[in-house]
Amino acid sequence: MESLSGSVRRLVSLTVKKENRCIELHSPDGIHSCVLRASDSQEALAWFNALHSTMARSTQCALLEANRALASILGELKHIGWLSRRIGCEQNGRSSSESSDDTDRWQPVFVAVTDRELR
Numbered sequence: 001m002e003s004l005s006g007s008v009r010r011l012v013s014l015t016v017k018k019e020n021r022c023i024e025l026h027s028p029d030g031i032h033s034c035v036l037r038a039s040d041s042q043e044a045l046a047w048f049n050a051l052h053s054t055m056a057r058s059t060q061c062a063l064l065e066a067n068r069a070l071a072s073i074l075g076e077l078k079h080i081g082w083l084s085r086r087i088g089c090e091q092n093g094r095s096s097s098e099s100s101d102d103t104d105r106w107q108p109v110f111v112a113v114t115d116r117e118l119r
Contacts, residue, residue: 023048028082028108079113
């Protein structure tokens with residue numbers, strides 16, 4: 001179970017394809033991906049739910065461990081996880097909402113949210 005939790009922790013996005021029987025998994029670095037194809041939509045949904053709940057449990061365990069180690073420095077962490085940030089579209093230190101094919105790049109960013117950010 002530990003190896004499953006460790007490998008699932010590295011997954012970022014789960015996308016159910018339009019056939020409703022394929023699940024696409026992406027690594028945080030955006031380099032690796034995997035498509036799981038189930039025999040039907042019910043099996044795909046079962047896999048999606050199993051992967052999602054395992055990731056949620058792993059994230060909660062990591063959040064508890066991070067709070068034990070960092071609470072005295074940062075305060076209590078409320079949420080942790082991966083986000084994607086658009087890069088290459090910055091003008092004067094601000095992101096532009098306009099996109100083109102040349103500048104539409106995304107970078108994975110690990111974030112930690114404390115009470116200070118929620119105010």
